[in-house]
Amino acid sequence: MDKKVCDLLIIRNIKLNHDNYLLELESDELLGTIVPGQFVNVLVPDAPSTFLRRPFSIHETNISNNRFSILVKVVGEGTRKLGLLQPGNHLNVIFPLGNGFSRPKNYEKILLIGGGVGIAPMMHMARESKELGAEIHILLGARTDKDHILIEDFSKHGPVYLTTNDGSLGVHGFVTHHPVFSADHHFNRIYCCGPDPMTHAVAAKAAQLDIDCEVSLENMMACGFGVCLCCVTSTTSGNQCVCTEGPVFNTKQLKWQI
Ligand SMILES: Cc1cc2nc3c(=O)[nH]c(=O)nc-3n(C[C@H](O)[C@H](O)[C@H](O)COP(=O)(O)OP(=O)(O)OC[C@H]3O[C@@H](n4cnc5c(N)ncnc54)[C@H](O)[C@@H]3O)c2cc1C
Ligand code: FES
Numbered sequence: 001m002d003k004k005v006c007d008l009l010i011i012r013n014i015k016l017n018h019d020n021y022l023l024e025l026e027s028d029e030l031l032g033t034i035v036p037g038q039f040v041n042v043l044v045p046d047a048p049s050t051f052l053r054r055p056f057s058i059h060e061t062n063i064s065n066n067r068f069s070i071l072v073k074v075v076g077e078g079t080r081k082l083g084l085l086q087p088g089n090h091l092n093v094i095f096p097l098g099n100g101f102s103r104p105k106n107y108e109k110i111l112l113i114g115g116g117v118g119i120a121p122m123m124h125m126a127r128e129s130k131e132l133g134a135e136i137h138i139l140l141g142a143r144t145d146k147d148h149i150l151i152e153d154f155s156k157h158g159p160v161y162l163t164t165n166d167g168s169l170g171v172h173g174f175v176t177h178h179p180v181f182s183a184d185h186h187f188n189r190i191y192c193c194g195p196d197p198m199t200h201a202v203a204a205k206a207a208q209l210d211i212d213c214e215v216s217l218e219n220m221m222a223c224g225f226g227v228c229l230c231c232v233t234s235t236t237s238g239n240q241c242v243c244t245e246g247p248v249f250n251t252k253q254l255k256w257q258i
């Protein structure tokens with residue numbers, strides 16, 4: 001799939017809560033195919049201290065308008081600058097990068113799990129999987145009720161289950177504590193994105209229940225296209241770059257899972 005380097009127009013920048021922003025970007029060229037789970041590498045404008053591009057999952061696409069969105073959680077200088085951008089500003093972006101999730105079949109029942117800002121790629125995945133005819137269930141984990149965002153948008157695609165670490169919303173605990181994992185559900189596949197401890201716990205749960213599981217890894221990245229080797233992960237096929245061979249891996253491929 002061809003990668004593009006484009007100056008994209010910022011159509012909207014919506015502050016969703018204390019530290020999350022939803023940026024809608026528009027290209028003046030056709031976007032082409034974007035697979036759920038792919039990501040972009042963004043040059044942060046006017047930020048000399050963040051000269052390396054920053055990777056973000058593609059949150060949702062609107063191919064007919066040549067638009068897609070990214071969800072940005074502020075954790076440092078680069079993401080803080082992105083939160084300040086205004087409609088009419090431009091953002092230099094390389095996209096689409098990485099492999100993306102596999103497509104479910106139309107009869108499959110799937111569970112999408114997002115932890116923290118790991119919910120980002122799951123909106124595109126939920127919509128496209130539903131369009132393919134799959135039955136979608138969505139499990140979102142966050143630290144507190146105030147960290148849960150976009151619940152209403154997710155619920156357009158299927159039932160949404162929530163957990164919080166402090167019990168302020170949904171089930172008290174981590175996503176793997178949610179009763180949706182009970183045997184009644186019989187999911188065909190789990191797709192997951194979030195912090196490492198969460199993806200590890202979900203992978204272990206999926207193995208225990210004998211459910212196929214794909215995780216999107218968020219290793220530190222620099223170039224985003226396989227040159228700097230700073231993003232490697234150990235797999236059954238040797239060390240692989242998360243930016244080119246991933247970010248999505250079947251957990252059976254990952255050495256930490258075996
Ligand atoms: C494939 C991929 C997809 C991603 N998708 C999203 C997304 O959709 N939305 C989103 O908000 N973030 C996402 N991230 C993480 C995002 O790229 C980082 O948060 C961002 O680069 C931090 O930039 P900064 O300049 O604000 O922070 P920095 O000043 O560079 O770092 C601030 C803090 O954040 C930590 N940090 C930096 N990068 C990462 C990372 N990759 N993973 C975990 N911690 C990190 C640093 O260790 C440091 O503690 C993704 C990362 C990858 C690799
Ligand atoms: S980020 Fe450079 S090789 Fe993956």
